[in-house]
Amino acid sequence: MIYLDNAATTFPKPDIVYDTVMNVMKDFGANPGRSGHKLALKAGRGIYDTREKLASLFNIKNPMNIIFTYNATDALNLGIKGFLKKGDHVITTAMEHNSVLRPILGLEQKGVKNTIIKCDQKGFVDLDDIENAIEANTRLIVTTHASNLTGTIYPIEKIGALAKKHNIIYMVDAAQTAGIYHIDVERMNIDLLAFPGHKSLLGPQGTGGLYIKEGLDVIQMKEGGTGSKSHELIQPDILPDKYESGTPNTPGIIGLGAGVQYILDKGIDNIMKHEKELLKLFLDGLKLIDGVKIYGPLDPEKQAPVVSINIGDEDSSEISYILDNVFDISTRSGLHCAPLAHKTLGTLERGTIRFSIGLFNTKKDILSTLDAIKKIAIEAM
Template sequence: MIYLDHAATSWPKPPEVIEAVQQALQGQMASPGRGNHGMALQAGRTIMKARIQLAKLLDVKNTSDIMFSSNTTSALNLAIKGILKPGDHVIATMVEHNSVRRPLEFLKRTIGIEVSYMELSTEGELSLENFQKTFQSNTRLVVCSHSSNLLGSILPISELARIAHLNGALILIDAAQTAGAYPIRIHEDKLDMVAFPGHKSLLGPQGTGALVLSPEIDLVPLLHGGTGSQSEELEQPNVRPDRYEAGTPNTPGIAGLLAGTSYVMNIGVNNIYQHEWALTQHIMQGLLDIPNISVLGPGLGAERTGIVAFNVKGRDAAEIAFHLDRNYQIAVRAGYHCSPLAHKTASTLSIGAVRASVGYSSTKEDADILIRAIQEMYKA
């Protein structure tokens, strides 16, 4: 199989990740933080090591500000539902994933928040001048995808954070497409909240993710329950990360995430980005040389993550993906990618798109096989 669906889940996982999960299943399956016997303590040490590695990678000063979750969606829900109150105004963008849009629309419907979705260019560029004009006296939060999961465009989150803070608002970054694949400096860029997955560019297992939360922010917990600490109290403990991590954690998954994060750090995020960027440029050039093909997002030579979404004139996106899988053993994703706002921005809401997404394990040969397959299928 030529696997080009890394924007959904990275594959194959490094051998180190598989081994770490297996070792955890074999010898660390006690509940961390819930016992003082050897196996429970070992599980707790593994989870702490994962926090330490993620803190180094993402420029987080206090490991207790990293709250593990089951995925980016749960981390985003914790942040959005934990900070917003009736009457608050939120600024989001027109490339947001449903993991942002649906919680916002739920709160709009149920408690009366206001939401403004910033228009972007068809390439995914945002006007900072228009962004500044969108703030209101009650703007509480800015939420934005660091990189669109359809367009591959990258927003200037450092500048957005600066403008948000000047206007008295907090900023929440959806780093689903960038954590592990593009440099993120949470402390340096003064990012208040950052949600990210473990199963994409950090190369960990599914069912892992985290929210990094500024020490100045207190959220209403999304879940209430056992934490292994302050068990005699009726209320959720105030101490981090326990306050936001009710229930038994996914120790094998976090062990795999630790191994994946270490793998990424050994390679270097900048090296990963350059590798993936070069492959996207190669794929884009090859597709653009084929008649009747349009490629979404930033043009050749522009900054983007490892995503190339495209359409063939007069052809159904799902049909293209089906033939690539059935006849060429190439895995891509077709449809709306849980991001209808981005498709509206790209003027593809009526047709969707085919998305090929590369990872560090992808090769130029993989890219060439995709290009040749499309040429055979659709070249005039």
């Protein structure tokens, strides 16, 4: 089996992630931060270790400013809806995932206005368009780091600088990049960073997080038991407790820590190099196949290892089905929860077939996949 659906969730995970999850569940599966006994303390320390590792990876000064969430969507909702208030204006782009667009559009009825910047056919955004969209009440800019449809990489450092210049808060959706590309919240001026744990950070599903810059006023989405200030009937105002009510996903979070440690040990540069090599091999091969329409930048330097294509006039889900059932290659077809991005590409009707490369893919995987696409394309002609 060749798994090329890593943009949805990475598979497999490093063995140390499986082992860690099992170890937590079997050896100290207690409730962290609630009780004071040995197992509970060990669980609490494990969760703190993951915070520290993520802080190291993203250059976050204080690990307590990292909030663990259910997934990246949860983190995006918390940041967007917790920060924006009635009368505010927010800028985002047409390449965003529904986890950004739907919360932002949902806020319209609460009196939060938005501007969705159009992108070019390769998915690139023009910085001038962002700057021109700034209004007196613009309080937030939200962009992806890389499109989940075309892989198009956004110049987040430049957008961060632009936001800073105008005294606007900048939120980055790192769903497709955390764990593959360098992300430095200080240098890039990122005030809110949402990330999934189960994609390129190599952790288990049921994990994600939001970095909230010190002092930023973000209202929590949930209240409950925090294991702190239990005598008070109002939610405590300390981080991360304010945002982390209830029992966390201890095995998942500590497993995520093992994934992040694996990345720190391997080095982001090496991971990026490997994925770029495979991406280049794939793009170069695809360009030679007649009948294949490739979307996005077609440039490994300008796109994350995510490639969307169509073959002839075939339905994307039909091709994805054949890839799975005839060639045992897992891909994703359809709209990938990014309708405006498809509008940008002109693929809203038929969708695309998406191939997303992960750390554990090999050159052989890519060559076999190119071979399969070639065969399908010949059939389709």
